[in-house]
Amino acid sequence: MSAALEIFLARLYGNALEAESFLRERAAYARAAGLPEEHLPDVLAIDSGALRFAAQSFERKRRSSKRDALDSEGVSPRTPSLRGSR
Amino acid sequence: MRKLSDSPRDRVGLAWRDELAVDIHIHLQDIDCLEILADREFRASRQRIAALRELARQVPLSLHSVALGLASSEPVDEKRLARIAELASRIEPDHWSEHLAFVRAGGFEIGHLAAAPYRPETLEGTLRNVERARRAVGSLPHLENIATSILPPGSVWSEEQFVGQVLQGTSAPLLLDLHNLYANAWNFGRDPVELLRALPLERVRSVHLSGGCVVRDAEGVARLVDDHLHDPPDVVFDLLQLLAANATCGLTVILERDGRFPDFSAVLRQLALARAALARGRERQPLSRLAAA
Numbered sequence: 001m002s003a004a005l006e007i008f009l010a011r012l013y014g015n016a017l018e019a020e021s022f023l024r025e026r027a028a029y030a031r032a033a034g035l036p037e038e039h040l041p042d043v044l045a046i047d048s049g050a051l052r053f054a055a056q057s058f059e060r061k062r063r064s065s066k067r068d069a070l071d072s073e074g075v076s077p078r079t080p081s082l083r084g085s086r
Numbered sequence: 087m088r089k090l091s092d093s094p095r096d097r098v099g100l101a102w103r104d105e106l107a108v109d110i111h112i113h114l115q116d117i118d119c120l121e122i123l124a125d126r127e128f129r130a131s132r133q134r135i136a137a138l139r140e141l142a143r144q145v146p147l148s149l150h151s152v153a154l155g156l157a158s159s160e161p162v163d164e165k166r167l168a169r170i171a172e173l174a175s176r177i178e179p180d181h182w183s184e185h186l187a188f189v190r191a192g193g194f195e196i197g198h199l200a201a202a203p204y205r206p207e208t209l210e211g212t213l214r215n216v217e218r219a220r221r222a223v224g225s226l227p228h229l230e231n232i233a234t235s236i237l238p239p240g241s242v243w244s245e246e247q248f249v250g251q252v253l254q255g256t257s258a259p260l261l262l263d264l265h266n267l268y269a270n271a272w273n274f275g276r277d278p279v280e281l282l283r284a285l286p287l288e289r290v291r292s293v294h295l296s297g298g299c300v301v302r303d304a305e306g307v308a309r310l311v312d313d314h315l316h317d318p319p320d321v322v323f324d325l326l327q328l329l330a331a332n333a334t335c336g337l338t339v340i341l342e343r344d345g346r347f348p349d350f351s352a353v354l355r356q357l358a359l360a361r362a363a364l365a366r367g368r369e370r371q372p373l374s375r376l377a378a379a
Contacts, residue, residue, distance in 0.1 A: 002159045002207030005240045007192030009203075014194040042203075042240035049305040050236040054200075057235060057311070062197035 005042065008035045012055060019055035023048050096330070096368075097146060098360045100341040100353065109350035114145065116354055121148040121340045122179070128169050138177045146180040148292065148340065149173065151227070156219060157202050157252070158188035159211035167222035174223050180338075183228035183261045183292065184219065186212070186252060201234040204241035204248035213255045220258075228261035228292050229253070231285075233269040233312040245270065246284040259291035264325045265312050269298060272310040282325055287332040295322055295360060296342040314344035317356060323363040330367025337364065 011033060012019040022029040022043075030043050099119035102110065110117065122138060130138070141147060151170055154162050174182055187199035188208075202208045220226045231249055243251070253260055262285065271278035297316030300308050318341070330337065339360050341353065 002203055002205055002211070002240070003191070005203055006159060006188055006208070007194065009200070009239065010188070010191035010194035010196050013196040013200050014190075039240055046239050047236065049303050049307050052305075053303040053307075053309060054234075054236040058196055058198050058200070065197060 004034070004036050005039045008033055008039070008043065012051065013058050016052075016055040016059045019051055023051065095336045096339065096361075096364045097336070098339045098341075098357050098364070099145070100357065101150070101343065102141075103343065103347070105347050106343075106350065106353070109353070113350065113354060116357065117145060119146040119148065119180070119338050119340065121150050121342075122177070124149050124151040124170055124173055124182070125153050127173055127177075135173075135176050142177050142179055146338070147177065148228075148338065149177060149179040149182040151182065151184040152199065153189055154184050154215075154219065155187065155189040156184050156215040156227070156229070157186040157208060157212045158191065158215065159202070159207045160188070160191055161211070162215040162218055164218070164222070167219055170219075171223045181225065181228055181259075181292070182223060183230055185230045185232050186249060187232045199232045201232060201236070201238040201245070203238045204243040204245060206242070209248065209251055209255070212252050216252070216256045216258055226256065226258040228259045229256070230261035230263055230294065231266050232263070233266035233298075235273060235309055235311070237274065244284075246281060250284075250286055253286055253289050260286065260289045261292040261294065262287075262290045262329065263294035263296070263312075264322045264329070265294070265296045265298060265318060268319070268321055268325065269310045269312045278321065278325060279328065282328060283332075287329060288334045290329060290333050290337065291335055292338040292340065293326065293329065294340055294342050295326065295356070297322075314342050315346045317348070317352070318359075323359050324373055326360060326363040327367040327371070328373055330364045331370050333367075339364065 008030065012022055026044050027040065030040055035043065097118035099117045101121040101123070120141065127138065154166055156162055170182065185199050188202040189196050189199060216226065229252060231245070267281055268278050271281050295318045296312060296314045297318045298310055298312040299316055300310050302308055326339065341356055341360065
């Protein structure tokens with residue numbers, strides 16, 4: 001049943017607001033999200049500070065990745081062509 | 087892939103960033119190897135691919151992937167694998183690599199590397215995914231340990247136990263990120279040397295060096311973040327020395343920097359520090375700083 005736990009974690013890591021909702025009402029949130037009962041103790045034991053920090057960190061990285069994606073499409077004027085030889 | 091991976095000598099280089107392009111070309115004689123971020127090149131022009139291919143002929147090139155999500159009970163996306171395979175066939179790197187991380191599940195995109203629960207179902211899924219990746223790309227990826235600020239809930243193994251079992255089950259080489267290792271040790275109150283020694287060091291073929299910074303979370307807890315925006319701390323070079331003393335093969339060492347780029351002379355100094363650490367390790371010189379810490 002690791003897949004269900006991964007999906008649940010991806011939901012929390014992928015959206016800092018979801019992580020906050022979970023932290024407000026852990027058991028109710030987990031059950032509503034369809035997490036199997038066997039994993040309930042695992043998520044009830046999550047360190048709130050660590051989860052908040054992780055979710056916010058992923059949020060920042062998603063924003064940064066979007067900027068990188070724009071760069072890789074050639075939008076950034078800083079991007080030089082790969083020329084030169086040794 | 088080019089047939090360079092079994093070269094026994096140590097190599098020290100850095101991750102390609104466009105911001106460093108000019109300096110990299112000017113100082114290519116001081117750089118043994120380079121790493122290209124695969125995900126940034128999927129939409130690269132033909133000219134750029136040709137330039138990368140040319141670069142791969144001048145210096146051993148690693149193709150580094152960040153978004154496959156191999157360490158998951160979910161199957162890796164075949165389309166993503168096909169893109170890596172196509173890029174590898176066009177650039178002909180020395181080898182390719184990916185993280186032991188999950189990045190999505192059930193339609194939820196995390197958007198970055200996360201540690202999946204270290205448990206049997208994840209291990210089984212990871213072994214299947216690595217095999218799928220090998221079939222698609224034509225060679226096994228070097229598998230990289232990740233930094234995490236949260237212990238994966240539901241884990242029944244430690245990170246090193248999980249990594250060890252993945253390597254045992256796949257015969258893939260280990261790409262050991264020493265700052266990720268150090269950050270995890272720092273954040274979870276563990277001894278980085280003990281953590282290093284718990285890994286199968288004979289399987290390490292490549293190494294990442296980077297830096298980070300300590301920040302306080304909303305509850306005031308200090309956390310070491312692997313941000314690739316700072317110089318590698320001394321302890322990372324000490325860990326490299328320790329690794330070199332125990333590694334049985336040549337190591338490809340890559341310095342990673344994603345921003346706040348220093349003057350290139352500082353980058354070259356860090357490459358020199360890495361070479362010196364490797365040399366000390368190969369000579370089995372004692373570790374003074376870590377031992378004293």
